[in-house]
Amino acid sequence: xxxxxxxxxxxxxxxxxxxxxxxxxxxxxxxxxxxxxxxxxxxxxxxxxxxxxxxxxxxxxxxxxxxxxxxxxxxxxxxxxxxxxxxxxxxxxxxxxxxxxxxxxxxxxxxxxxxxxxxxxxxxxxxxxxxxxxxxxxxxxxxxxxxxxxxxxxxxxxxxxxxxxxxxxxxxxxxxxxxxxxxxxxxxxxxxxxxxxxxxxxxxxxxxxxxxxxxxxxxxxxxxxxxxxxxxxxxxxxxxxxxxxxxxxxxxxxxxxxxxxxxxxxxxxxxxxxxxxxxxxxxxxxxxxxxxxxxxxxxxxxxxxxxxxxxxxxxxxxxxxxxxxxxxxxxxxxxxxxxxxxxxxxxxxxxxxxxxxxxxxxxxxxxxxxxxxxxxxxxxxxxxxxxxxxxxxxxxxxxxxxxxxxxxxxxxxxxxxxxxxxxxxxxxxxxxxxxxxxxxxxxxxxxxxxxxxxxxx
Amino acid sequence: xxxxxxxxxxxxxxxxxxxxxxxxxxxxxxxxxxxxxxxxxxxxxxxxxxxxxxxxxxxxxxxxxxxxxxxxxxxxxxxxxxxxxxxxxxxxxxxxxxxxxxxxxxxxxxxxxxxxxxxxxxxxxxxxxxxxxxxxxxxxxxxxxxxxxxxxxxxxxxxxxxxxxxxxxxxxxxxxxxxxxxxxxxxxxxxxxxxxxxxxxxxxxxxxxxxxxxxxxxxxxxxxxxxxxxxxxxxxxxxxxxxxxxxxxxxxxxxxxxxxxxxxxxxxxxxxxxxxxxxxxxxxxxxxxxxxxxxxxxxxxxxxxxxxxxxxxxxxxxxxxxxxxxxxxxxxxxxxxxxxxxxxxxxxxxxxxxxxxxxxxxxxxxxxxxxxxxxxxxxxxxxxxxxxxxxxxxxxxxxxxxxxxxxxxxxxxxxxxxxxxxxxxxxxxxxxxxxxxxxxxxxxxxxxxxxxxxxxx
Numbered sequence: 001x002x003x004x005x006x007x008x009x010x011x012x013x014x015x016x017x018x019x020x021x022x023x024x025x026x027x028x029x030x031x032x033x034x035x036x037x038x039x040x041x042x043x044x045x046x047x048x049x050x051x052x053x054x055x056x057x058x059x060x061x062x063x064x065x066x067x068x069x070x071x072x073x074x075x076x077x078x079x080x081x082x083x084x085x086x087x088x089x090x091x092x093x094x095x096x097x098x099x100x101x102x103x104x105x106x107x108x109x110x111x112x113x114x115x116x117x118x119x120x121x122x123x124x125x126x127x128x129x130x131x132x133x134x135x136x137x138x139x140x141x142x143x144x145x146x147x148x149x150x151x152x153x154x155x156x157x158x159x160x161x162x163x164x165x166x167x168x169x170x171x172x173x174x175x176x177x178x179x180x181x182x183x184x185x186x187x188x189x190x191x192x193x194x195x196x197x198x199x200x201x202x203x204x205x206x207x208x209x210x211x212x213x214x215x216x217x218x219x220x221x222x223x224x225x226x227x228x229x230x231x232x233x234x235x236x237x238x239x240x241x242x243x244x245x246x247x248x249x250x251x252x253x254x255x256x257x258x259x260x261x262x263x264x265x266x267x268x269x270x271x272x273x274x275x276x277x278x279x280x281x282x283x284x285x286x287x288x289x290x291x292x293x294x295x296x297x298x299x300x301x302x303x304x305x306x307x308x309x310x311x312x313x314x315x316x317x318x319x320x321x322x323x324x325x326x327x328x329x330x331x332x333x334x335x336x337x338x339x340x341x342x343x344x345x346x347x348x349x350x351x352x353x354x355x356x357x358x359x360x361x362x363x364x365x366x367x368x369x370x371x372x373x374x375x376x377x378x379x380x381x382x383x384x385x386x387x388x389x390x391x392x393x394x395x396x397x398x399x400x401x402x403x404x405x406x407x408x409x410x411x412x413x414x415x416x417x418x419x420x421x422x423x424x425x426x427x428x429x430x431x432x433x434x435x436x437x438x439x440x441x442x443x444x445x446x447x448x449x450x451x452x453x454x455x456x457x
Numbered sequence: 458x459x460x461x462x463x464x465x466x467x468x469x470x471x472x473x474x475x476x477x478x479x480x481x482x483x484x485x486x487x488x489x490x491x492x493x494x495x496x497x498x499x500x501x502x503x504x505x506x507x508x509x510x511x512x513x514x515x516x517x518x519x520x521x522x523x524x525x526x527x528x529x530x531x532x533x534x535x536x537x538x539x540x541x542x543x544x545x546x547x548x549x550x551x552x553x554x555x556x557x558x559x560x561x562x563x564x565x566x567x568x569x570x571x572x573x574x575x576x577x578x579x580x581x582x583x584x585x586x587x588x589x590x591x592x593x594x595x596x597x598x599x600x601x602x603x604x605x606x607x608x609x610x611x612x613x614x615x616x617x618x619x620x621x622x623x624x625x626x627x628x629x630x631x632x633x634x635x636x637x638x639x640x641x642x643x644x645x646x647x648x649x650x651x652x653x654x655x656x657x658x659x660x661x662x663x664x665x666x667x668x669x670x671x672x673x674x675x676x677x678x679x680x681x682x683x684x685x686x687x688x689x690x691x692x693x694x695x696x697x698x699x700x701x702x703x704x705x706x707x708x709x710x711x712x713x714x715x716x717x718x719x720x721x722x723x724x725x726x727x728x729x730x731x732x733x734x735x736x737x738x739x740x741x742x743x744x745x746x747x748x749x750x751x752x753x754x755x756x757x758x759x760x761x762x763x764x765x766x767x768x769x770x771x772x773x774x775x776x777x778x779x780x781x782x783x784x785x786x787x788x789x790x791x792x793x794x795x796x797x798x799x800x801x802x803x804x805x806x807x808x809x810x811x812x813x814x815x816x817x818x819x820x821x822x823x824x825x826x827x828x829x830x831x832x833x834x835x836x837x838x839x840x841x842x843x844x845x846x847x848x849x850x851x852x853x854x855x856x857x858x859x860x861x862x863x864x865x866x867x868x869x870x871x872x873x874x875x876x877x878x879x880x881x882x883x884x885x886x887x888x889x890x891x892x893x894x895x896x897x898x899x900x901x902x903x904x905x906x907x908x909x910x911x912x913x914x
Contacts, residue, residue, distance in 0.1 A: 148723065182837055380639055429639050430631065
């Protein structure tokens with residue numbers, strides 16, 4: 001116990017202990033993730049196929065299944081120093097509140113203005129665009145986390161940024177929009193009248209409030225039809241998981257510093273960017289047979305791609321303009337029930353994580369949102385931090401596992417990813433506080449219908 | 458330069474380097490701050506006079522002008538560990554953007570869910586209430602920073618909390634309200650029908666949207682008429698500055714660690730809680746004649762209590778239910794112009810800071826809000842953090858001073874207080890982003906009128 005107490009509430013790495021390389025978990029996978037394929041030709045997408053859309057250096061990272069480590073450029077390391085290392089927190093107060101012998105740690109990625117881990121990849125993608133001499137970037141955003149992160153990165157590097165924001169979010173979530181504008185991004189409600197696809201959709205569906213798929217299509221159109229612009233995406237892609245490995249590398253370095261070996265690592269999973277980053281170095285050890293860890297992906301019961309989806313090639317976007325990816329998917333036109341307030345609403349999953357799950361290296365569990373907000377509230381009151389609904393999926397399962405330890409008396413060490421803060425999710429919290437939050441689980445019939453729409457291969 | 462670069466972007470103290478005592482700057486003041494006085498009898502308020510409203514231990518702290526250090530109780534130290542030490546950040550990126558030889562540091566207090574430094578005193582006040590065996594606390598909140606901080610502290614200690622929130626904020630700022638509710642506080646729009654004073658005001662002014670003065674009156678009424686409740690306040694009071702000295706003590710320890718001696722210390726000033734805390738140990742050295750520093754208070758031109766107020770006894774609240782305090786004041790019914798979006802709207806100033814200013818130990822400067830938001834935006838884009846409008850007053854003056862160094866070539870060391878984040882101030886940012894922000898400076902006539910309402914002494 002005195003040994004125990006030497007572990008501080010928050011473990012910060014010193015600047016000279018911070019990782020200087022990203023780790024590419026694909027290098028240790030025997031079964032590599034399936035390549036992106038061209039929806040027309042059904043051929044794997046090569047470097048030249050991807051050049052009109054993505055930056056050169058990022059395509060190299062996307063396609064490289066072999067290089068184990070990529071040096072992080074100095075300019076990115078400098079940017080990381082402004083908000084990293086993020087703390088690895090020992091949840092002493094939560095442990096006490098639960099009365100568990102388990103030791104709980106969480107890696108908190110919310111201590112930056114974008115409020116989430118998304119910034120780790122945003123700065124990397126913006127950097128390579130700048131290095132390539134591009135003028136600017138385009139992207140889409142739903143709730144706005146990714147758009148905020150990217151606007152911060154572009155402001156830092158002096159890049160232009162055009163964000164297409166789903167119209168309903170643009171109107172109902174003006175605060176995220178204003179953060180992006182404060183960072184100098186232009187934010188356009190989608191569908192707009194600035195693109196061909198936007199005009200077409202507005203003509204066909206007058207008064208539509210937009211969708212993520214439509215916003216992606218607009219962002220891609222602007223990137224491919226304007227000299228000096230490229231499109232960037234905040235999740236799912238291999239390059240994104242590579243950049244996000246900084247989360248796991250820091251976590252591992254902090255644990256190693258105190259000789260802590262986790263029994264299980266828990267993360268929420270939407271498109272997989274956080275989970276893939278958090279688990280990367282641990283998964284590497286597991287793949288190389290050096291260590292064993294339980295690795296648990298947590299997803300919402302209302303959008304259960306791992307636990308109830310199929311592993312197949314599918315469109316990455318509802319607009320069907322992007323390449324096909326092989327992944328656990330619910331079908332590209334799957335949309336979670338309107339009552340779903342907890343984020344993680346993507347129909348698919350990172351191809352890397354999909355392959356690892358298919359090969360049995362990870363578990364997955366789904367949880368219902370009222371129980372997630374209950375866990376979030378308990379966490380907020382004991383640990384102080386108001387968590388994002390997405391992150392709270394991991395909190396819920398970490399608490400469940402800690403309570404199992406209470407029953408068995410086992411002193412397991414649990415690490416989970418706290419991806420962000422809930423400051424911009426208070427409409428959802430209000431619903432919960434007012435007792436008006438409900439759960440919804442799609443029926444087998446629902447899923448059969450959306451999964452039936454997979455592209456023929 | 459290589460020497461230079463050894464200073465990390467963020468200086469964090471280790472847990473064993475964190476202060477364990479609060480510092481009471483009054484102990485080193487030759488001229489002590491004037492006592493609170495009873496508005497009826499005009500006699501100084503003693504321990505017994507204050508007992509119906511405040512906790513015993515806090516009254517002792519309030520009245521103690523001699524004890525230099527107060528041990529911080531272990532439970533509060535544990536709570537501090539959840540979000541402290543706050544980082545002292547070297548603003549390398551801002552320095553580069555300004556092209557200044559000055560060295561700029563800021564103490565960032567926004568990395569906690571309440572988003573500001575208010576939590577430092579909230580936990581202390583809640584702790585002593587709990588120790589005294591009380592059931593709960595009451596308070597008022599305007600924009601909601603203080604209410605949020607106190608709700609976090611009360612959740613941690615299992616105290617009941619009733620917050621009276623100015624009705625217009627309750628309706629227009631639902632997000633802060635929901636954070637408080639998530640932490641278990643009951644939040645009542647003020648004026649309410651739950652108090653005598655609230656009923657009276659509602660009857661006299663049907664449809665009123667409330668005021669801070671009214672909310673204070675309601676909170677005090679509930680505290681004094683319910684067994685086991687006390688009222689707490691987040692600024693102005695001596696006890697609050699005592700608790701907030703943790704900011705300055707950490708700042709000084711971090712600077713000392715690297716042998717850095719600041720030339721000037723800059724903080725925004727509303728009621729004075731942040732500024733008083735930040736400067737405390739530096740002011741102590743200055744008062745004892747050991748060191749000299751320029752200490753600069755920054756206030757909004759639209760609410761200029763230091764720079765254009767009078768030093769006199771006045772009511773602390775617009776409702777005139779609280780004791781009288783001797784302070785720089787614009788008169789207790791002074792309200793900043795409706796166009797004022799930048800916070801720091803209190804008509805008076807901490808009695809401690811008022812005495813120090815009267816005695817010539819501090820400077821004060823006022824700035825207009827469009828220039829404040831311009832500085833805030835520049836800061837956000839270079840340093841990443843979206844600052845609170847309040848904090849941005851200090852940013853503005855720190856940048857001005859750094860630019861003076863650029864002209865003179867002096868390598869001065871500037872430390873300023875970054876009290877919080879602007880996540881809940883995006884309506885103001887939107888106004889600025891839309892080019893709709895204006896400035897307003899009260900006329901001499903305006904101030905003459907409000908200052909004429911001082912209580913006769």
